[in-house]
Amino acid sequence: MSEYELDLRDVAPPKRHPTIMKAFEEMERGETLTLVNDHEPKPLYYQMKEEVETFDAEAYEVEKEEQNKFVAQLPKN
Numbered sequence: 001m002s003e004y005e006l007d008l009r010d011v012a013p014p015k016r017h018p019t020i021m022k023a024f025e026e027m028e029r030g031e032t033l034t035l036v037n038d039h040e041p042k043p044l045y046y047q048m049k050e051e052v053e054t055f056d057a058e059a060y061e062v063e064k065e066e067q068n069k070f071v072a073q074l075p076k077n
Contacts, residue, residue, distance in 0.1 A: 007036040009068070017044060021052075024074060029054065033074040040070050048074065 004023055008016050016037075024033050035041060040062055048055040056075040063071050 003032055003034060005034040005036065009036060009038045017047065020044060020074075024048075024052065024055070024076065027076050029076055031076050033076070035070075035072040035074065037070045037072065038068045040064070041072050045072075 004027060006020065006023055008019070011019060020033070020035065027033060035044075045057070045060060045062075049057040054076050056077040059073075059075040059077075061073040065071055
């Protein structure tokens with residue numbers, strides 16, 4: 001199982017969701033995309049839950065590590 005990580009803190013906000021969706025699409029089932037973000041990615045979670053059939057919303061996790069550092073795990077099933 002491979003793991004992919006994207007640090008989005010230096011990516012312009014309008015480019016974040018398309019970057020995430022492209023990376024998630026390229027992954028194999030059973031892999032996890034790790035996101036490092038400057039805020040909790042709740043809007044992304046809800047978008048993926050509704051629009052991405054292979055997103056495992058039940059296994060999604062997010063942790064606040066620092067003031068402006070949230071790390072989210074987006075598994076693909």
